[in-house]
Amino acid sequence: MTPTAWRALCAVGLLAVACGQAIAQEKPVYRCPGNLYTDSLSPKEASDKGCRTLEGAPITVIQSVAPRGEKAAAKTGGAASPGEKVSSDEQKVRDADAKRILEAELKKAEEALAALQKEYNNGQPERRGDERNNQKYLDRVAEMKAALTRKEADVAALRRELSNK
Template identity: 55%
Template sequence: MQMTLHKRVGPSWNAVMLAALTGLVAGQASAQGIVYRCPGPPVLYTDAMSAKEAADKGCRSIEGTPISVIAPIKPRAPAATTPSPGAQSGDLKVDGKDQRVRDDDRRRILEQELRDAEGKLAKAQQEYNNGQPERRGDERNFQKYLDRTTELKASVSRQEADVAAIKRELAKLPPPNL
C-alpha cells in the first residue's frame, strides 16, 4: 500500500492521514498478537486463529491478563553418602558391639518413656474415676461436666494406646545384655 501526501493538502490533513495509517498498522499488529484461551480438557492458548474462529470455539482473549511463567524445578543431585566413623569405606554393616550399645540405649530410652506414659495413664484414670469425675465449681452447667468427662475418657484412651505402642517397640528389641 503506497500513499503519497501532497503539500497542497493542509497540514491538518497530513496529520489525519498519518494518524489513520499508524492506527491501521497498529491494528494489524495487535490482531496478529492476540492470544486466545480456549476451553477443553487440554486448555489451549493460541494466537493462530481469527476473532470469528475464537468466538465460535468459545475462546476468550487474554489480552491485559497478567501471565506468570514458572521455571521448572531442577531435580537435586543425590547427596553423596559418607560412611559412619565406625564403618569402613566398603562396609555398610554396623559392628556387633556398636549395635548392642545402640540397642541398649534405645531400650533404656523406651523404658523411661514407658514409665512416664504409665504415670500419665494412672493420673488420667484417677481423674476420670471410672466415668464419674468430681464436679468442679465452674461446672454449674451439666453439659460442661459431660464435655469434661468425654475429654477425660479420650485422654485415658490415648494414654492406654501410648503405653501399648511403647510395649510393642520394646518387644521388637533383642533381649538386654547382662
Template identity: 55%
Template sequence: MLNRLLAPLLAVASLGVQAQGTVYRCPGPPVLYTDALTAKEASEKGCRTIEGTPITVMQTVKPRAGATAAAPAAAEGQRGAESRVDNQQQRARDDERRRVLQAELRQAEERLSSAQKEFNNGQGERRGDERNYQKYLDRMAELKDSIGRYESDVQALRREIAKLP
C-alpha cells in the same frame, strides 16, 4: 441491527464453550479432573461439574535413563555401608533405644494413672467452674477418650520394647 451483529458472535462463543466440554471433579485419592465422562457416569461416580474455573495441567518430567541406573547403585552402596555395624555398636544402639522407650513408657503410664484417678470410674469430682452440668459431662467424656488413647500408647510402647533383642 445490533442483535444481528451480536448473534454470530454469541454463536461462535457458545461453540468454543461446547468444544471444551464439561469438566468434572471426581472425589477420591487422587482427585480426578476429567472431561471424558458422560453426565451419567459422572453422577454415578459422585463427580461434580466445574464451571468457570481455569484448570492447569502439569506434566511431570521423566528422568533420564542414565540417571535412574546410577541412583539405585549409589543407594545400594550406602545401604551396604550402613549395614556394616559391629556388634558392640549395635548393642549400644539397642540399649539406648530400650532406655528411651522405657522412659516414654513410664511417662505414658503416669499420664494414664493420672487420668484414671481424675476420671474415678466416671464419678470424678466437679470443679468450681463447672456450674453447668454439661461442662462436667463433657470433661468426663474427654477424660474417658484420653484414657483410651493412653492405654493404647502404653500397649504400643510395650510391644516395641518386646521387639528389642
C-alpha cells in the same frame, strides 16, 4: 535500591529471560504425567503420552552429588551410611540405647495413665466450680475418657515395642 543497582538487576533479569527463550526455541520441553519433564520426545510421541508443551517457563535442573569418603562421615557425624555395615558391638549399644529410651517413655506414659485414671475416678470425676452446667461436666468427662483411651493405647504400643527388643 539505587538506580544503578536497579538497572543491573533488570539487565540480569532480561538476560535470563532471553537465555530461557533461546533454549526453549531449540527444542520444546514437555511435561508428562507423573511430573516427568523431557525434551527427547517428538511432538507425536508427546501427544500420545499425554504430555504438554511448556512455553515461557524456564526450567532449572539442579543435580545433587552424594557425599563420599571422609567428608560424608564428617557431615553425618561419623554414622554409617545406609549401605555400610555396623559392627555388632556398635549395634548392641544402639539397641541398648533404644531400649532404655523406650523404657523411660513407658514409665512416663504409665505415670500419666495412672494420674488420668485417678482423676477420671471410674467415670465420676469431681465437679469443678465452673461446671454448674451439667453439659460442661459431661463434656469434660467425655474428653477425659478419650484421653484415657489414647493413653492406654500409647502404653500398649510401648509395651509391644519393648517386647520386640
